[in-house]
Amino acid sequence: MSTPLLTPLNLTLLVLILTLAYLRLRPQSPPSLPHGPQPIVFKTFTPRTLLKYNGTDNSPVYLAVRGKVYDVSSGRNFYGPGGPYENFAGRDATRGLACQSFDEEMLTKDLDGPLDPCDDLTSEQVDNLNGWIERFDEKYLVVGKLLPFRKTDFH
Numbered sequence: 843m844s845t846p847l848l849t850p851l852n853l854t855l856l857v858l859i860l861t862l863a864y865l866r867l868r869p870q871s872p873p874s875l876p877h878g879p880q881p882i883v884f885k886t887f888t889p890r891t892l893l894k895y896n897g898t899d900n901s902p903v904y905l906a907v908r909g910k911v912y913d914v915s916s917g918r919n920f921y922g923p924g925g926p927y928e929n930f931a932g933r934d935a936t937r938g939l940a941c942q943s944f945d946e947e948m949l950t951k952d953l954d955g956p957l958d959p960c961d962d963l964t965s966e967q968v969d970n971l972n973g974w975i976e977r978f979d980e981k982y983l984v985v986g987k988l989l990p991f992r993k994t995d996f997h
């Protein structure tokens with residue numbers, strides 16, 4: 843007497859085998875590499891294009907010293923909105939750092955004019971400035987350079 847092939851037990855085993863085979867052989871999602879840090883793009887800024895990097899709306903915080911633009915976002919508590927040195931955010935901070943003053947009058951007023959040459963600084967102020975530059979070079983990344991606006995530029 844022959845036993846029928848399609849018994850409930852056989853069917854259950856068949857389903858089980860097919861399920862296991864599918865789980866083993868189904869296509870795996872390709873391995874993904876971990877995301878690296880954002881690439882640093884060296885850019886040129888004018889006083890006006892730098893202005894928007896003042897930390898508002900969670901934007902990065904940049905400031906310029908002697909023509910170098912630093913990303914000071916990690917010092918957001920100093921330079922971000924409400925910080926003690928927020929006046930420097932998005933600005934050329936050269937004169938202010940040299941003169942140890944974060945007053946408004948230390949900042950270049952005409953954003954489309956020439957850069958402040960800071961050629962009237964005393965030797966003490968120059969030393970002071972160099973000390974800050976040394977600190978910034980150690981602590982922050984340079985993301986670009988500050989150039990004066992030229993009539994051929996587009997904002």
Ligand code: HEM
Pocket residue numbers: 914917920927938939941942943944981
């Ligand atoms: C009432 C006087 C001041 C006090 C009590 C004071 C206090 C401080 C303190 C505690 C720090 C943090 C230091 C650190 O953790 O590395 C700092 C950093 C700093 N201060 Fe002052 N400060 C004063 C005046 C000024 C003035 C007048 C300036 C103007 C240029 C200035 C510019 C800076 C800058 C640029 C930093 C560095 C922030 C950084 O590392 O990015 N401070 N200050």
